[in-house]
Amino acid sequence: MGFIFGWLSTEHYVRDIFLMTSVAAIVATLMSIRFYLRITAGRCFTETKMEGKTVIITGANSGIGKETAKDLAGRGARIIMACRNLETANAVKDEIVKETKNNKILVKKLDLGSQKSVREFAADIVKTEPKIDVLIHNAGMALAFRGQTSEDGVELTMATNHYGPFLLTHLLIDVLKKSAPARIVIVASELYRLSSVNLAKLNPIGTFPAAYLYYVSKFANIYFARELAKRLEGTKVTVNFLHPGMIDSGIWRNVPFPLNLPMMAITKGFFKTTKAGAQTTIYLATSNEVANVSGKYFMDCKEATLNAAALDEEKGLKIWEESVKIVKLTPQDPKI
Ligand SMILES: NC(=O)C1=CN([C@@H]2O[C@H](COP(=O)(O)OP(=O)(O)OC[C@H]3O[C@@H](n4cnc5c(N)ncnc54)[C@H](OP(=O)(O)O)[C@@H]3O)[C@@H](O)[C@H]2O)C=CC1
Numbered sequence: 001m002g003f004i005f006g007w008l009s010t011e012h013y014v015r016d017i018f019l020m021t022s023v024a025a026i027v028a029t030l031m032s033i034r035f036y037l038r039i040t041a042g043r044c045f046t047e048t049k050m051e052g053k054t055v056i057i058t059g060a061n062s063g064i065g066k067e068t069a070k071d072l073a074g075r076g077a078r079i080i081m082a083c084r085n086l087e088t089a090n091a092v093k094d095e096i097v098k099e100t101k102n103n104k105i106l107v108k109k110l111d112l113g114s115q116k117s118v119r120e121f122a123a124d125i126v127k128t129e130p131k132i133d134v135l136i137h138n139a140g141m142a143l144a145f146r147g148q149t150s151e152d153g154v155e156l157t158m159a160t161n162h163y164g165p166f167l168l169t170h171l172l173i174d175v176l177k178k179s180a181p182a183r184i185v186i187v188a189s190e191l192y193r194l195s196s197v198n199l200a201k202l203n204p205i206g207t208f209p210a211a212y213l214y215y216v217s218k219f220a221n222i223y224f225a226r227e228l229a230k231r232l233e234g235t236k237v238t239v240n241f242l243h244p245g246m247i248d249s250g251i252w253r254n255v256p257f258p259l260n261l262p263m264m265a266i267t268k269g270f271f272k273t274t275k276a277g278a279q280t281t282i283y284l285a286t287s288n289e290v291a292n293v294s295g296k297y298f299m300d301c302k303e304a305t306l307n308a309a310a311l312d313e314e315k316g317l318k319i320w321e322e323s324v325k326i327v328k329l330t331p332q333d334p335k336i
C-alpha cells in the first residue's frame with residue numbers, strides 16, 4: 001500500500017499516464033451506465049405492422065405519448081392524437097408526418113380534466129370513426145395545486161388521470177366492441193406502491209402532499225384496468241396496463257423551484273429517454289404475443305407482479321361504482 005502511495009506521489013510520466021487512464025476509465029464506465037439506463041426498456045422491439053388500424057392516443061403531443069404516436073405512425077397506423085393543446089399537438093403532428101411519411105395523422109381536442117370535453121371528443125369519434133383498434137390512455141399530470149379542482153368539482157389530478165379515462169372508455173366502448181379484436185392500453189406507474197386509494201375520499205380535494213395524489217391516481221388506473229378487463233371478458237376487447245420505466249419527460253413540469261433542480265439532475269442524469277419509455281406501450285398495442293392477454297400488468301414488455309392491495313377485487317368494484325357516480329354516467333350512456 002505504502003509503495004503504491006509513494007509511487008503515485010512521485011513525478012513520473014508513467015504515473016501520469018496511469019492516472020489519466022484511470023480517470024478516463026471511470027468516466028467511460030459512468031457514461032456507459034448512464035447511457036444504458038437511458039436507452040434500455042427491455043428487449044422488446046416488435047416488428048408488427050399497423051396498416052389499416054386506427055389508434056387513439058391521449059396526450060400524444062409530449063413525452064411517452066409523442067414517441068408512441070411516432071412509432072405507430074411508422075408502422076402505418078392511422079393515429080388520432082387526442083390532446084388538450086392543439087398548437088403543440090399540430091406541431092408534433094407535422095413532425096410525425098415529415099419523419100414517417102404517414103399522413104394519416106389527425107389531431108382532435110380532448111381535455112381529460114373536463115367531462116364536457118371528454119363527452120364532446122367521444123361524440124365526435126362515435127360519429128366519424130367506424131372502428132377503433134387501439135385506445136391508449138397515456139395522458140397524465142402530476143402536482144395540481146393543492147385543492148385545485150376541475151370544472152366538475154373533482155380534484156384535478158384524479159379528474160385527469162382516472163375519471164377522464166374512465167368516462168372516455170365508457171363512451172367509446174361500443175365502437176371498441178364493434179371493432180373487436182381491439183385493445184385498450186393504460187399507462188399506469190409502478191410508483192402506485194407508494195399510495196393507497198382511500199375509499200372514503202374518492203374525490204380527494206385538499207390531500208397533502210399534492211404529489212401523493214399522482215400515485216393515488218395511478219393506483220386508481222390499476223383498479224380500473226383490472227375491473228374493466230373482467231367486465232370485457234369474452235368481448236375480444238383486451239385491457240392491459242403498464243409501467244413505462246422512470247422516464248425523462250414533462251410529467252413533473254409543475255415541481256416548484258428549488259425542488260425542480262434535484263429533480264432535473266436525477267431525470268436528466270439517470271432516467272430513460274421517452275423513446276425507451278414508449279416501448280411497453282407499443283408492445284401492448286402491437287405485439288401478437290399479447291393478442292389474447294387481458295387484465296395484466298407489464299413492465300419492460302414483460303408481465304409484472306402487483307402488490308396484494310392491487311389484487312383486491314372488492315375494492316376495485318367499489319371504486320368503479322363510485323367512479324360511475326363521479327363522472328355522472330346516465331342510463332343513456334353505454335354501460336360496461
Ligand atoms: N415519466 C415517467 O417517469 C412516468 C410516466 N408515467 C405515465 O406516463 C404517461 C405519459 O406521461 P409522460 O410522457 O411521462 O409526461 P408528459 O408530461 O411529457 O406527457 C403527458 C401528456 O399528458 C397530457 N395531458 C395532461 N393533462 C391532460 C388533460 N387534462 N387532457 C389531455 N391531455 C393531458 C399532456 O398534455 P399537455 O402537453 O397539454 O400538458 C401531455 O401530452 C402518464 O400517464 C404518466 O403518469 C408513468 C410512470 C413513470
Ligand SMILES: CC1=C(/C=C/C(C)=C/C=C/C(C)=C/C=O)C(C)(C)CCC1
Pocket residue numbers: 189190191246247251259260262263266267
Ligand atoms: C429524489 C427526490 C426528488 C425526485 C423524485 C423523482 C425524480 C421522482 C420521479 C417519479 C416518477 C417519474 C414517477 C412516475 O410515475 C424530489 C421530489 C425532487 C425531492 C428531492 C428528492
